[in-house]
Amino acid sequence: MLPLAIHWNVDPVMFNIGSFGLRYYSFGFLFAFVLGYIILTRIYKFEKIHLDYLDSLIVYIFLAVLVGARLGHCLFYEPDYFLTSAHWTEMFWPFQDGQYTGFQGLASHGAAVAILLALWIYWKKYRMNPVWILDRMVIVVALGGAFIRLGNLFNSEIYGVETTLPWGFVFEQNGETVPKHPTQLYESLSYFTIFAVSLWYYIRKKGQFKTGSIFGWWLVALFGMRLIIEFVKNDQVDFEAGMVLNMGQLLSLPFIIGGLVVAWLARKEKLPQGPFPQGEVMKHKESKKK
Numbered sequence: 373m374l375p376l377a378i379h380w381n382v383d384p385v386m387f388n389i390g391s392f393g394l395r396y397y398s399f400g401f402l403f404a405f406v407l408g409y410i411i412l413t414r415i416y417k418f419e420k421i422h423l424d425y426l427d428s429l430i431v432y433i434f435l436a437v438l439v440g441a442r443l444g445h446c447l448f449y450e451p452d453y454f455l456t457s458a459h460w461t462e463m464f465w466p467f468q469d470g471q472y473t474g475f476q477g478l479a480s481h482g483a484a485v486a487i488l489l490a491l492w493i494y495w496k497k498y499r500m501n502p503v504w505i506l507d508r509m510v511i512v513v514a515l516g517g518a519f520i521r522l523g524n525l526f527n528s529e530i531y532g533v534e535t536t537l538p539w540g541f542v543f544e545q546n547g548e549t550v551p552k553h554p555t556q557l558y559e560s561l562s563y564f565t566i567f568a569v570s571l572w573y574y575i576r577k578k579g580q581f582k583t584g585s586i587f588g589w590w591l592v593a594l595f596g597m598r599l600i601i602e603f604v605k606n607d608q609v610d611f612e613a614g615m616v617l618n619m620g621q622l623l624s625l626p627f628i629i630g631g632l633v634v635a636w637l638a639r640k641e642k643l644p645q646g647p648f649p650q651g652e653v654m655k656h657k658e659s660k661k662k
Contacts, residue, residue: 397523408512436490444482584638591631
């Protein structure tokens with residue numbers, strides 16, 4: 373007799389319009405992006421930072437997330453497949469035999485690296501304090517991660533090993549017959565909590581806190597939870613079998629260590645303070661945005 377479990381057999385497509393089907397995953401990604409933009413807009417207005425800065429930043433970050441997450445999966449998890457003359461174009465082209473297949477595989481660690489690179493490029497152009505930006509941006513990044521993991525749940529992917537716990541999910545879309553840990557929910561709830569705590573701290577401090585305080589502890593919390601949850605998650609790729617720490621955990625460690633370093637530097641006030649530590653302001657045309 374099977375233990376008490378939740379039988380999960382949800383169609384990953386919300387609805388179809390002709391041959392196009394909108395997936396819960398795509399909807400969650402777009403919804404989180406729009407909601408995140410609204411929250412950041414409120415933050416920038418509250419701190420009297422011109423919204424031209426935010427509009428430029430969003431373009432950098434959006435491209436970084438898309439490109440970084442895709443390349444991160446291809447290079448970290450399946451290099452033997454994608455780094456070949458026969459398949460390398462699949463990293464950038466979501467079609468096979470004339471049919472849309474979508475990008476099968478995205479990695480949050482790749483997105484994180486790409487965001488840091490994009491911020492460096494952004495800083496070179498606008499001279500705005502990247503750590504100040506990260507303190508505010510990571511608040512909505514956690515929200516985005518929560519919705520993306522919910523999308524993984526609706527796709528019946530990236531779940532855990534077998535469990536006898538009453539909240540185990542039987543992912544019938546994949547032909548599973550025994551309950552598995554719903555690690556997508558574990559991560560989603562963790563990220564929602566990190567989002568709520570980060571936003572609460574920002575509001576409580578009214579934006580006045582030591583630069584790096586949110587970003588540093590955010591890295592520790594988010595990637596720390598990722599490291600813990602990976603212990604009950606199925607291997608993503610075959611080479612992870614038998615590893616003490618899988619690829620997701622190994623990639624999380626540098627971010628956790630980096631977060632501790634940033635938190636220490638923030639406490640000692642060794643990081644540049646304020647949005648424009650060099651006193652530079654972007655020269656822009658007058659905008660009607662208020």
